[in-house]
Amino acid sequence: MKTRAVRLYGSNDLRLEEFELPEIKDDEILVEVVSDSICMSSYKCAILGENHKRVPKDVHENPIIIGHEFAGNIVKVGKKWQNQFKPGTKFAQQPALNYKGSMASPGYSYMYFGGDATYIVIPQEVMEIGCLLNYEGDAYYEASLAEPMSCIIGAFHANYHTEMGKYVHHMGIKEGGKMAILAGAGPMGLGAIDYALHCDRRPSLLVVTDVDDRRLERAEQIFSKEEAKECGIELIFVNTKNIENAEEYLLNITSGTGYDDVFAFAPVKAVVEQADRILGRDGCLNFFAGPTDTKFSGEINYYNVHYAATHIMGTTGGNTDDLIESLKLTEQKKINPAVMVTHIGGLNCVAETTLSLPKIPGGKKLIYTHIDMDLTAIEDFEEKGKENPHFAALAEIVKRNKGLWCVEAEKYLLENWK
Incomplete structure (x- = not known):
């Protein structure tokens, strides 16, 4: 199967390319990525290239797919996992693998496994350690944003207090x-x-x-x-x-x-x-x-x-339990990860957006991988709607939702955008 993906070849070298994915093995899973949220960590990865601790030293010869806050649909399941995962169902991904002490993670380390792509192959270690999750929520973006929310949840859990x-x-x-x-x-x-x-x-x-x-x-x-x-x-x-x-x-x-x-x-x-x-x-x-x-x-x-007894600690990501908590709270409508999102775009804008991320104001940049759409601030939908009826429709939808991205907006985008 062909995929379209943004790949890292080295420092400040991101390329949108189409290439053939290998046939999955019995212990792998083929998935369709629908949404990916661009993280500042991806910017750090992109500017450092092979000097990043998670990026392979031979990335210039074997490029990796960037993006690690993604969600989508399961397409094909290898024999080993057919009792646990089914084609046609949604998935969420915990990117902090920590597999047998390895630093390898999607979006940093794998040739065929990252979020800024249309289709990818999930390797066996991800399922082995329980980092591929079945997802039953309403929207793909909520599953994508479960990862950054899990980082926040992990930070709250990691704080601690003592008794004299x-x-x-x-x-x-x-x-x-x-x-x-x-x-x-x-x-x-x-x-x-x-x-x-x-x-x-x-x-x-x-x-x-x-x-x-x-x-x-x-x-x-x-x-x-x-x-x-x-x-x-x-x-x-x-x-x-x-x-x-x-x-x-x-x-x-x-x-x-x-x-x-x-x-x-x-x-x-x-x-x-x-x-x-x-x-x-x-x-x-x-x-x-x-x-x-x-x-x-x-x-x-x-x-x-x-x-x-003041004390300091730092956290860098959440674990799988934090991700599951994030998904559950979102499914129960107790939290709304859309509060983080200020921009929407397609796969065509990922490379430029990632490399320019610190200079772009606002919050999270949410990408839909199967469309081409220049990165657009949600607050600019109404102005763009004067020339494009799809932006006008999106503007009306988010206006009814405190100016926030929402399930209805995502559904409209996926059904109407080329």
Whole structure:
């Protein structure tokens, strides 16, 4: 079977190509990819090429398919897995394989296994460790976005707290505690707000900071204080850009006690140091955003580490249980991963979008692999609709849905776009 895919040949070298897939073996599965969400990790992979720790050194001779936040339909199942998977059903994918200590992952390491393609072959190790999941949700994009949501869920689970005089770690954010999400109005921050409001272990106070008024306004439109109150949470948005002493301001919100859980959602020295300064006793700082600078660092208060039991950890992805939780919460309509999405595009725009990702404003860029469509901001649908009736229809659909991508929009796109 022929596939159309975006392949990495080396640093800054992405190519959209059509080529033949090998016939699947008895322990492999052929799938159709329908949607893939472009991750900042793919940008890092694309600019580093063979210097990336997950990319093979011979990638210039054996190119890999990029993209790891994907979902679609099962097409053909090898004999080994026919009791577990059926053709014609939907699937979701956990890309963090960690198979027998290997760093290999879809979107980084495989010639025929990655998200920015029309058809791919899933190797046996994926099924062996339970990373291919049957999916029964309404929309493909929700399964694609389950992966970034699982990273957020994993971060919340990985935080921990202690008891004075006892050598125990209580895993997870502090229930009923005070939480801050710094640089939190971006796509992953919005997902974190959604999860904080609707998970089974919630803070009583949630403060979200950013330095961009437009992003904060969008966050407030999506998550109202009234909705948060119904969830038992006081939700406060703060633009720290023009506040003379932002740490003091944020501490005053807590009446001086500091925060139990602080998430730093940008790899910026000032953000990380601010996160450390607003921790309360036994406060946990989660450095969520991965830097590209291998020497990235920032100052922390070791006095507080010693006497106030403050502590730091970092998370980079979620596990399969986190992905399953993400899918279940989405299927139950408790969380809405679409809050992360600001742009829609087709396979033709993947290479340019990936290489330019840090320069493109907004949140997640959602790709539908079987269409050609220039990357388009959802907020631009209405303007483009003046010349293209399909954009006009999409604009009307998302307008009825708080300006968010939705099941109806996806269905319309897949049925009407060439």
